[in-house]
Amino acid sequence: NVTYDEREGYFKLKSGKITRALTYNTVKTFAQTLRMMALCKEAIDTDEEVTKREAYYVSKNWGEARFEEQPESDTVMEDIEALFGVNREQLGFIPEEKGGEVAGELLVIDRDRTTGEKIEIDCTRFGSGAYSVPISVEQLEFKTKAKFVLAIETAGMFQRLNNHSFWRETNCILVSMGGVPTRACRRFIRRLSDEKHIPVYAFV
Known part of the structure; x- marks a missing residue:
């Protein structure tokens, strides 16, 4: 139920829908x-967050409505995402894995979760470390004059380029994907590219 939009450059949901009727066979899924x-x-x-794995284990206290395997839990979670038209991170569900790492010519503007005050995070000032992409990136704002984003497949190559300040020489932003990138990492790169109108190159 997806289609690739060549103009936008990414997959979009199509208009297909599933109607779930309450019957003897579907009552457990409804519950x-x-x-x-x-x-x-x-x-x-x-204002808490629950990992996908935790959600599965919590269901063990739901009696007959419990999930037998985590893929069942994940499927219901995806149904709820589609129902409300938001991603699971906005619903309070987070993955176990990290979002990715960032270094280079970028100011990330986040907010203090207690006071609501804006916080500017300078991705050039982490020494030999890097800024970690949060689980949810919808609230972030960006300031940058970088020429491009370099999305790097392996953490080792990212660290090597960061150690040599490659981002300073080329005026770019380095993003470590750590193999298969998380949804947060992909959304971070997409938002950064779209909002600041800078190209993204992949180093694989």
């Missing part, structure tokens, strides 16, 4: 969906 939505509401109300 699981309602339970997962309740867990999501609790996470949002308390």
Whole structure:
């Protein structure tokens, strides 16, 4: 149910929909969906986050509505994403893995979760380290005069280029994808490219 938009440069959901009727055969899935939505509401109300794995284990206390395997839990989570038209991170569900690392000519503007004050994070000032992409990137703002983004497949090559300040020589932003990039890392790169109108090159 997706199509590739050549003009935009990424996949988009098509208009296909699934109607789920409440019957004897679907009552368990209905119950699981309602339970997962309740867990999501609790996470949002308390400003907490729940990993996908934790959500699966929490279901073990749901009696007959519990999930037998995590893929079942993940599928219901994806259904809720589609239902509300948002991503799972906005619903309070996060993956286990990190989002990615960033170094170079970029100021990331985030907010203090307690006070709401804006925080400017300079990605040139982490020494031999790097800025870690957060699980949710929708709230971030960017300031940069970089010429391009270099998305690097391996953490080792990212560290090597960062150690030699390659970003300073070429006026770019380095992003470590750590193999298969997380959704947060992909969204971070997409937003940065779209909003600042800079190209992205992949080093694989």
